Amino acid sequence: xxxxxxxxREIILDHYRSPRNRGELDSPPAHRVEGFxxxxxxxxxxxxxxxxxxxxxxxxxxxxxxxSQSSASLMSAAVKGRPVDEVRxxxxxxKGMMSIHEANLGPDSNGDGSDVAESExxxxxxxxxxxxxxxxxxxxxxxxxxxATLSWNALAQGLDEVGAEAS
Amino acid sequence: MTPDRSAAAPASAPLNVEALRKDFPLxxxxxxxxxxxxxxxxxxxxxxxxxxxxxxxxxxxxxANVHRGVxxxxxxxxxxxxxxxxVAGRFIGAPDAAHEIVFTKNTTESLNLVAQSxxxxxxxxxxxxxxTEMEHHANIVPWMILSEELGGLDxxxxxxxxxxxxxxxxxxxxxxxxxxxxxxxxxxxxxxxPPVRHITSVAHEAGALxxxxxxxxxxxxxxxxxxxxxxxxxxxxxxxxxxxxxxVLWGRAELLNAMPPFLGGGxxxxxxxxxxxxxxxxxxxxxxxxxxxAEAVGLTAAIAYLGEIGMDRIRAHELxxxxxxxxxxxxxxxxxxxxxxxxxxxxxxGVLSIAYRDVHAHDLAQVLDQFGVCxxxxxxxxxxxxRRLGVQATARASLSLFSDEHDIEVLIEGLLEAGRLFG
Numbered sequence: 001x002x003x004x005x006x007x008x009r010e011i012i013l014d015h016y017r018s019p020r021n022r023g024e025l026d027s028p029p030a031h032r033v034e035g036f037x038x039x040x041x042x043x044x045x046x047x048x049x050x051x052x053x054x055x056x057x058x059x060x061x062x063x064x065x066x067x068s069q070s071s072a073s074l075m076s077a078a079v080k081g082r083p084v085d086e087v088r089x090x091x092x093x094x095k096g097m098m099s100i101h102e103a104n105l106g107p108d109s110n111g112d113g114s115d116v117a118e119s120e121x122x123x124x125x126x127x128x129x130x131x132x133x134x135x136x137x138x139x140x141x142x143x144x145x146x147x148a149t150l151s152w153n154a155l156a157q158g159l160d161e162v163g164a165e166a167s
Numbered sequence: 168m169t170p171d172r173s174a175a176a177p178a179s180a181p182l183n184v185e186a187l188r189k190d191f192p193l194x195x196x197x198x199x200x201x202x203x204x205x206x207x208x209x210x211x212x213x214x215x216x217x218x219x220x221x222x223x224x225x226x227x228x229x230x231a232n233v234h235r236g237v238x239x240x241x242x243x244x245x246x247x248x249x250x251x252x253x254v255a256g257r258f259i260g261a262p263d264a265a266h267e268i269v270f271t272k273n274t275t276e277s278l279n280l281v282a283q284s285x286x287x288x289x290x291x292x293x294x295x296x297x298x299t300e301m302e303h304h305a306n307i308v309p310w311m312i313l314s315e316e317l318g319g320l321d322x323x324x325x326x327x328x329x330x331x332x333x334x335x336x337x338x339x340x341x342x343x344x345x346x347x348x349x350x351x352x353x354x355x356x357x358x359x360x361p362p363v364r365h366i367t368s369v370a371h372e373a374g375a376l377x378x379x380x381x382x383x384x385x386x387x388x389x390x391x392x393x394x395x396x397x398x399x400x401x402x403x404x405x406x407x408x409x410x411x412x413x414x415v416l417w418g419r420a421e422l423l424n425a426m427p428p429f430l431g432g433g434x435x436x437x438x439x440x441x442x443x444x445x446x447x448x449x450x451x452x453x454x455x456x457x458x459x460x461a462e463a464v465g466l467t468a469a470i471a472y473l474g475e476i477g478m479d480r481i482r483a484h485e486l487x488x489x490x491x492x493x494x495x496x497x498x499x500x501x502x503x504x505x506x507x508x509x510x511x512x513x514x515x516x517g518v519l520s521i522a523y524r525d526v527h528a529h530d531l532a533q534v535l536d537q538f539g540v541c542x543x544x545x546x547x548x549x550x551x552x553x554r555r556l557g558v559q560a561t562a563r564a565s566l567s568l569f570s571d572e573h574d575i576e577v578l579i580e581g582l583l584e585a586g587r588l589f590g
Binding site: 001003004007008013039040041042043063064065066067141144147 | 199527528529530533534537544545546550553559560584588589590
């Protein structure tokens with residue numbers, strides 16, 4: 001069961017069992033985005049506050065499988081309090097790690113191409129991803145990539161909707 | 168042919184599963200180093216070699232468009248296509264198969280056809296439609312679309328009880344004033360087989376028609392539309408060991424005759440002028456465009472295969488194995504496992520929707536895949552039912568005529584591994 005251990009690394013199971021930044025912020029003032037995976041019913045609710053070019057606060061709600069929920073928890077720990085431009089770069093790096101295989105999955109079920117790599121992904125520096133690199137085992141299980149990227153797409157959508165710019 | 172599949176085998180003779188498994192080429196492959204344990208027939212069944220060969224042979228020797236050419240192969244293709252209609256009709260006891268069997272793409276398209284054709288011409292804003300809480304989206308959403316188009320239908324639902332059976336105590340009140348009842352004849356999540364004949368007679372007394380979703384029942388049990396009493400029934404070939412791409416709608420001739428076309432195009436008309444058309448009689452009226460011809464040939468072969476074994480024996484085998492699985496899951500996993508739906512019995516089919524500890528269905532299915540076990544995780548296109556059950560997703564293992572006790576043991580082995588992994 002080596003493949004399974006590669007997928008379900010201890011750090012992933014830890015974030016699944018003890019999710020960080022769990023809950024919802026009052027909206028308004030927080031901005032709230034829901035992400036759904038129509039295939040399996042997983043859902044993630046990202047509520048966020050952007051202030052002075054920073055992702056000042058963020059909480060994660062919803063429920064779903066270990067990959068969708070641990071990815072959301074890992075994401076929250078990595079982006080909370082960070083400058084928006086840094087968050088956007090991290091989203092891009094993370095999706096790069098996932099999209100190498102995702103590009104082969106055919107049309108994205110959201111229909112907006114958001115999960116499909118637009119060009120050859122650049123070399124991903126896993127060091128920059130820190131704990132998030134634990135999720136790289138997911139790319140061997142293509143149907144689970146949508147689970148891993150669910151919260152990241154919701155976060156990216158939220159940043160776009162609030163028109164968050166770097167300070 | 169194995170002796171086991173002789174038509175003379177008594178209805179009570181158990182299946183020789185070991186022999187039958189050899190009929191399915193896909194069962195010979197391995198996944199992740201393990202033999203495939205296929206427990207996803209409720210999603211789509213596997214095909215025996217007889218079906219695959221029949222379709223290949225058709226393409227190699229006969230293919231032509233139907234109802235058009237006058238050359239020999241075109242005549243043969245047309246004959247094969249029309250023969251499939253008679254075979255499908257006979258399989259469900261249709262009194263007038265030649266006129267009452269409509270080929271569609273799948274169950275979903277069949278149900279949309281009824282909603283859009285019969286529904287649009289017979290329902291008005293405010294009319295009541297009675298569904299059940301255990302319907303598949305395919306027998307809910309078409310009525311919701313129609314409701315939006317007509318300016319609002321009164322959608323009602325027969326609830327389920329705590330065992331996952333339909334709660335029928337209140338049926339008389341629910342059915343009052345209803346024009347049409349949409350009824351699953353076997354739940355794809357719970358395995359529940361409702362008392363279709365009873366519900367149909369109550370519906371008819373109230374002046375309502377019954378549109379049955381037969382996608383799960385028709386492949387696994389003897390079905391006779393005259394016994395069920397329903398007015399329409401829909402099912403798909405690919406769930407009964409035929410190919411994807413062809414579905415069946417049976418409807419009473421007098422209803423089909425009065426219904427307007429669903430899709431327009433070639434094959435469904437008698438005449439077309441610059442400003443008007445005259446529709447062909449059923450079933451051609453509802454079969455616009457080139458139909459699934461090779462798939463009809465495959466359906467004929469699938470029905471022949473099932474018929475040779477005998478639907479009574481298939482049902483008995485799957486019922487016994489459902490009993491075994493429920494007992495064995497309880498014995499090995501106890502209160503860690505929950506299987507939704509009624510206890511094993513005559514009103515239950517071989518669909519086991521499983522919740523195991525607090526491991527998400529998606530993760531269960533992932534671990535099971537490492538054991539070669541194919542199950543379906545998710546909401547099974549029945550989100551209202553999942554909300555009612557209070558779960559987001561289940562891992563569904565569904566049985567087939569080739570399923571055996573070993574399959575259940577491997578399933579349990581995989582569940583135990585998931586338990587260890589998620590601790």
